[in-house]
Amino acid sequence: MRRDELLDAAEEILCDQGSAALTLAAVADRAGVSKGGLLYHFNSKEALIKAMVERLIDDFDQLMAAQPDDTYTERYLGATLAAVRSGRLRRWAVVTGASGNIYLLAPLREAMARWHREGLDEEPDRLASQVVRLACEGLWDVSSHDPDLNTEDDLVALEARLRSLLKPEAMP
Structure with missing residues (x-):
């Protein structure tokens, strides 16, 4: 096994x-x-949960690294959509399992801080980048509870709209 x-x-x-x-x-x-x-x-159960948290972080970091986009936020969006489309929505399961132990959540909290802070100063529009990253979190969270909510057409439309926010010409 x-x-x-x-x-x-x-x-x-x-x-x-x-x-x-x-x-x-x-x-x-x-x-x-x-x-x-x-x-x-x-x-132990704690060792099992710790391994699930570590795998979640590693998997998302790998998805990020595999994205061909230029900016960190574009890669974040692409990685999030890849996770949603694959059906491997571990975040909810891991957080639920670890919620009783703050120590076990520490690596996930550190990764979330890194994912949401990294590259913001290099983005053409910092606020738009934050909005897109937060939208990704919402998409992943909702998809983990209701995986059939968004069709592929919905995801394509959401991706196009979110990417449009990241274009410098979209800035007011």
């Missing part, structure tokens, strides 16, 4: 049943491994 499959099983439990249902036994059962097999990778 691979580590990512165990993390996937834990995230499925969080999404399907909430944080109260996240136990090591439940994760082992969902993943089809013994509890000992799970403990080989994660010696």
